[in-house]
Amino acid sequence: MNLDRYHQALVKDKDTLHAANEVLKEICAPDPLDECYEEYKRLLKAPVQKGKSMKSNWAYFKTIHNRNFNQDASKEDRMKETDVFRTFTWQLPKAYKAAILESRREKYTEAKTLELLEKVRISVESEGNDKNTKGDRPKVKCTNCEKKGHLAADCWSRKKTNSDQKAQLANQDTQRNPGDGKSGGREKH
Structure with a gap:
């Protein structure tokens, strides 16, 4: 660290300027x-x-x-x-x-x-x-649900961005588990 130009202009003598710079270095030196x-x-x-x-x-x-x-x-x-x-x-x-x-x-x-x-x-x-390893599970973060512990490919709560996607997911669930038709196919037998 050195004195700036303003302070250098105030000090006319080069020896005084050098001494001031040395004192400044001592004061600002890291511990x-x-x-x-x-x-x-x-x-x-x-x-x-x-x-x-x-x-x-x-x-x-x-x-x-x-x-x-x-x-x-x-x-x-x-x-x-x-x-x-x-x-x-x-x-x-x-x-x-x-x-x-x-x-x-x-x-x-x-x-x-x-x-x-x-x-x-x-x-x-x-x-x-190794490209097959998926990292340390507690540290990885899903890009879909923003939760830690899994990747987006393994995400259990798919991010739904629009209503068409929600409807498609609901239809897929109904087709997998038709149920009795009263509750939209959500109950299991």
Whole structure:
């Protein structure tokens, strides 16, 4: 951030202008602690970055974690790398749960655990690219009725846009279930 032209015109001396710009930069500088906090929160929300291997995701997590928690700590206060790795694995999405529990039960090494998690990551990403999958059902939204949990092709309440369509739907219902004719064919026997 710099002083605008109006304020630059008020200050005749270049040294004073430079000093004023430096003070302005210090005042407007973002808080590094706030940036660290936001960076770590973003990391916890999305621990697995698309297109990156588990090994690189782990290295990124470890770097951010150490920068935020172990930088100023004494050797006794620093978390062991195994604890940091456990923190990384336990905050992964539910799709990784079976692999995480297996690696903990069998006491796998870090490398073997990362290899196992990489296989899960590849299968999870390939599921998302599969055109036959219809997505996570609770998150999808129908374009017909605007309700969540199903797609328009599976919509149970067809959107009726005009009276002809309503009449056609009523005729279809009557033909499917003729009934006794008194209630328009809506009762079932």
